[in-house]
Amino acid sequence: MGTGQGTGCGWVRFRLTRSELPDAKTFRVTFRNGQWHIAFAVVPEPTPVPGTGEVIGIDRGVTITAALSDGRTLNCPQLTVKERAQIRKHQRRAARAKKDSPEKAVEYAKVAKLKAREANRRKDWCEKTSAMLARSYDLIRFEKLNIKNMTSSARGTVEQPGKNVAQKSGLNRAILAQGWGLLRQRTEHKAPGRVQDVPAPYTSLRCSACGWIDKNSRKSQAEFACSSCGFTCNADENAATNVAAGQGGLPHPRRTAGAGGATMATGRSSAREPQPIWVGIPFF
Template structure:
């Protein structure tokens, strides 16, 4: 997906906010309609039936008819897609969309262009024998930095062109958040070519060091500066003291949102550049497999069984989410499909990358690893990344006997001290 910053005029921004309101209203109507369904009742209406109902609603409500019909139908199309993919997408049932939070709408192309097959030959209609004509978004390039796109009801709207080529897509989505407009064209990017060097890299993700690579490099996701964090706290206090519904409260919240958006932009930019570097440099990229959703779950508990250290856990959750672990893994998988693997996380930080000995006492601190068997010393995150690169994760296997030569480690090397059971020092449950 190609995403660009959109710069509409004040009049165009007002029209697009109306499109956002109509799309959100139609979406919420569809959610409410499906929420009333119970077993034994007639089936809920599908996309075609909802489009017919939308036509009747537009006929009876002039304020809804004043909006664009294609924008409202695409909201129903998005709902039907989300409803169909509720079991595979991981997001579950479609939920309500709120003002100031879910501001956006989707537009389909209006320009008729001929379609071609994968081999470059024109697509032909099986009945008529004529070439199939598809829809395309109307985009024009103004200069090397600016382009414009045709939006229903707004005419030509400028956007900042940050790629050398104009996007060619059938649909695009416009979103509004933190006072900024963005346009995303539905374009499937081409995967990056394999370098062919045979290199394998392991990545251990953490809070202190965002990504520790098995070659010794340490990459950190950029965060807000101390001054920017102080500004966030200052405007949060102003918003708390301001009267409810006042302009001062709205302005304070808007300032905080802009600073938060700046942090998110830095995180996304870092993930894009880092994932591109990994896809272009290494033939195979191995990540430590982490269940980020469970790791960042709230510790609040229930009224009957309240949680412990709730505030401390909330701070840890924010620190984890600020590192962009999931986005880095996702974007690397998009750019290097089939070349990204997930290695089970257990024991990767306790295993010695030199001899394979596993002991929780080898992890002296967050940054120091000293093997209790062979004395190997290394940065703890780098040691874990080397284990990830070697695919050594999960529950270890029992030690194999070395015969007359004595016991060996999990890697087959002789142990440096008197052998003991592999499970010593490892919590099994």
């Protein structure tokens, strides 16, 4: 491929990952981690609406990347145990090497190559998953998360150092490795106007069968058992069902369940809200 006037790389061969050349006016050639990449700037066509009337709710988490309201769970691929061990090995070797030495640069380059592999897997998964969602559902609802605030540093300042900094850093890395933001962004690109955000509060504490809200219903990360009606299911699936129904945000009015029925809430952190019982996912 020619690069015109000035300096350039001359004519190069590349592997085309699509059936034909895209209709693009610009392209970018980059060199990363020992490999050349060429990217064409193309505005993709929106995915046609399937017309089934189906609504899907998506609850995002660290243990399960995306739990769908239809019971499916999708997980973003991560580095294998062997690859993580290799990263630690190269990081130790880089730490022992002399400052600004070629050996240190080589070890850091190997670490960067492995981390780039993880990023490529995450991008590929987000592309395929977002395409599947856009092709399968008329309306796609995500739990609204402020990822920037959730992954902010807990280091603090010299005057006011943060607490549990190492644990918070590990949680931040785990969140960013799931590709939450990229999945939401690419789904919106492929299904414009068909993606909605549902407020996150109480989606994981609300019973998707009867509507009661009680923190004691969330038995563990994976178990949900309603303290009012006894409904049980996977906790992530329950939250995704609430997202699909648009059941999110603060309850109004806020109530707790008493011995004689529903009473107004006090200052207790666990609250319940009586809701009409609904069955299935409403069509819009």
